[in-house]
Amino acid sequence: MTAVEIRSLSKIFNADGANRVEALVDVNLDVAAGEFISLIGPSGCGKSTLLRLVGDLLTPTSGELTVNGKSAHQARMDQDYGMAFQQAGLFEWRNVQKNIELPLELKGWDKSKRAARAQEMLELVKLPEFARHMPWQLSGGMQQRIAIARALAAHPRLLLMDEPFGALDEMTREHMQDELLRICAETATTVVFVTHSIPEAVYLSDRVVVMSPRPGRITKIVETGLGKVRNEETRRSDTFHHRVIDVREALRGLHDDDARLIGREDR
Amino acid sequence: MTLSPTALRQGARKTIMFVIAFGLVAGAWEGYKAIGPERSSKVFGWKIIPSASDQAMPHIGSMFSRLAKPEVRGNGTTIFHAVALATWYSFRVALFALVLGVIVGLLLGVVMARFRITERALMPYLIVSQTIPLIALAPVLVSWSGRLKPFGFQFEKWMTAAMLGSFLAFFPIAVASVRGLKAVKPESLELLDSCAASWWQGLIKVRLPSSVPMLLPALKLSAANAVIGVLVSEISIGLKFGIGRLILSYSQDGSSDPAKVYTAIFGAAVLGLVMAGLVVVIERTLTRNRPKETAR
Numbered sequence: 001m002t003a004v005e006i007r008s009l010s011k012i013f014n015a016d017g018a019n020r021v022e023a024l025v026d027v028n029l030d031v032a033a034g035e036f037i038s039l040i041g042p043s044g045c046g047k048s049t050l051l052r053l054v055g056d057l058l059t060p061t062s063g064e065l066t067v068n069g070k071s072a073h074q075a076r077m078d079q080d081y082g083m084a085f086q087q088a089g090l091f092e093w094r095n096v097q098k099n100i101e102l103p104l105e106l107k108g109w110d111k112s113k114r115a116a117r118a119q120e121m122l123e124l125v126k127l128p129e130f131a132r133h134m135p136w137q138l139s140g141g142m143q144q145r146i147a148i149a150r151a152l153a154a155h156p157r158l159l160l161m162d163e164p165f166g167a168l169d170e171m172t173r174e175h176m177q178d179e180l181l182r183i184c185a186e187t188a189t190t191v192v193f194v195t196h197s198i199p200e201a202v203y204l205s206d207r208v209v210v211m212s213p214r215p216g217r218i219t220k221i222v223e224t225g226l227g228k229v230r231n232e233e234t235r236r237s238d239t240f241h242h243r244v245i246d247v248r249e250a251l252r253g254l255h256d257d258d259a260r261l262i263g264r265e266d267r
Numbered sequence: 268m269t270l271s272p273t274a275l276r277q278g279a280r281k282t283i284m285f286v287i288a289f290g291l292v293a294g295a296w297e298g299y300k301a302i303g304p305e306r307s308s309k310v311f312g313w314k315i316i317p318s319a320s321d322q323a324m325p326h327i328g329s330m331f332s333r334l335a336k337p338e339v340r341g342n343g344t345t346i347f348h349a350v351a352l353a354t355w356y357s358f359r360v361a362l363f364a365l366v367l368g369v370i371v372g373l374l375l376g377v378v379m380a381r382f383r384i385t386e387r388a389l390m391p392y393l394i395v396s397q398t399i400p401l402i403a404l405a406p407v408l409v410s411w412s413g414r415l416k417p418f419g420f421q422f423e424k425w426m427t428a429a430m431l432g433s434f435l436a437f438f439p440i441a442v443a444s445v446r447g448l449k450a451v452k453p454e455s456l457e458l459l460d461s462c463a464a465s466w467w468q469g470l471i472k473v474r475l476p477s478s479v480p481m482l483l484p485a486l487k488l489s490a491a492n493a494v495i496g497v498l499v500s501e502i503s504i505g506l507k508f509g510i511g512r513l514i515l516s517y518s519q520d521g522s523s524d525p526a527k528v529y530t531a532i533f534g535a536a537v538l539g540l541v542m543a544g545l546v547v548v549i550e551r552t553l554t555r556n557r558p559k560e561t562a563r
Contacts, residue, residue: 055457055461056460057457057460076461077463078463079462081461081462082461083457083458083461085454087452089454089458091455091473091476091477093477093479093556095556102472103462105472106459106462106463106464106468106472134557134558136557136558154462160461
């Protein structure tokens with residue numbers, strides 16, 4: 001089954017204005033249910049725009065987009081989405097449990113059901129004893145895990161993540177990548193993941209979508225073929241290194257400036 | 268709320284500082300009385316050296332001892348009793364003014380934050396409203412509330428005073444809430460959108476709580492404004508029973524009983540302190556779970 005279907009999608013900001021920006025032009029992409037897709041590319045390639053179009057936080061200028069067989073708007077109204085951003089964005093006046101419960105509150109779940117689900121999510125992200133903590137008492141990595149728990153609380157069919165590990169240190173980041181893969185495998189969630197890091201994209205994804213700017217478009221799609229089980233072995237494997245090189249070369253095919261930007265960020 | 272040893276120590280320190288500050292003011296007052304001239308005098312033609320006579324500057328001790336004596340000769344009730352009653356009366360009117368002001372201010376803030384055009388249209392009028400002297404507004408409101416009887420409801424004089432107080436109290440809240448409600452992080456809004464939250468849900472669950480740090484300083488201003496507004500309107504609309512009115516009537520006995528008016532001023536000071544204390548309690552309650560740097 002197809003989770004996301006994108007047909008000749010374009011997004012132009014300020015179409016009539018002086019600073020007209022072709023953020024995305026003629027994008028085609030299918031995401032299968034349960035698939036993990038990464039969007040990678042230099043700044044301005046429209047990867048965040050594409051993510052927000054899928055999530056119906058932006059409206060496309062032209063083209064077609066369906067999510068779980070319905071319009072993106074309908075999917076959002078049906079609360080098919082979970083979202084996580086670079087900033088954990090937890091609400092400082094709510095404790096950890098209440099933060100996780102927020103999407104459920106918006107859905108109108110009753111109190112005991114919410115509490116039970118929140119506890120379940122806390123166990124999923126391996127922080128079961130932190131329900132009563134306030135967000136500012138947690139480390140950055142823990143906050144990000146809570147944000148993921150919140151994004152997954154309502155059991156969304158599609159998880160949209162915009163550089164969720166961008167602000168974490170390398171150690172925490174690799175740990176979080178493993179956690180995310182485990183959680184997605186357990187919940188069979190489809191993920192669209194925006195990142196700047198080539199190894200991160202390859203390690204996490206079934207397919208890596210390489211994008212280029214001016215105008216924003218898809219230049220190549222790299223199948224990782226790493227299988228379902230990923231661990232330290234995967235990071236050391238030849239396949240992993242070859243796919244990293246494939247993605248890097250796909251990015252090098254872009255303008256030299258942009259390629260250098262990417263090279264710097266994955267080191 | 269349980270008090271930790273640190274909180275107790277801080278509380279004790281604050282009390283001590285308060286007593287010291289009072290002592291310094293009292294000392295300065297009595298010190299000037301000891302060395303100041305009996306009659307006020309001029310320097311370069313300006314009457315700037317105040318008289319230190321008992322008539323102009325009664326002893327602090329006599330102010331306090333005045334509290335224990337009857338209000339008027341031959342009357343049973345002590346002046347302390349009269350001042351306490353008047354302060355309690357004004358406190359209730361001021362509290363009503365504050366609550367009304369906060370409700371009106373929040374409503375205006377929500378409307379202005381929701382519809383951009385209303386902010387442009389309303390804000391200039393709100394600013395102009397604060398330049399109208401209360402004394403000018405009071406008679407108008409009194410005459411309106413005397414004539415208007417919506418659904419047979421009769422406005423009482425204290426309600427007019429409370430409305431005048433809220434006229435000063437709503438403004439800081441309106442300004443702070445329109446800013447606070449709009450200063451929500453973009454990713455918070457995207458999160459709400461991704462959950463298909465309505466604007467109303469967003470207001471209750473995210474916008475209002477996230478503007479609390481901006482609303483608390485405004486609440487302090489509003490509380491002070493409510494007290495001032497109520498005391499001034501008590502005097503200008505002739506509302507009996509309140510401490511504002513008491514200050515006016517006691518000051519008329521100034522020549523024969525100079526310490527008397529100060530007892531009423533003590534009452535007004537206590538009213539201000541109680542109001543400030545109330546705001547602190549609200550602040551503590553709302554920020555008890557927040558990180559200290561944003562709680563301020």
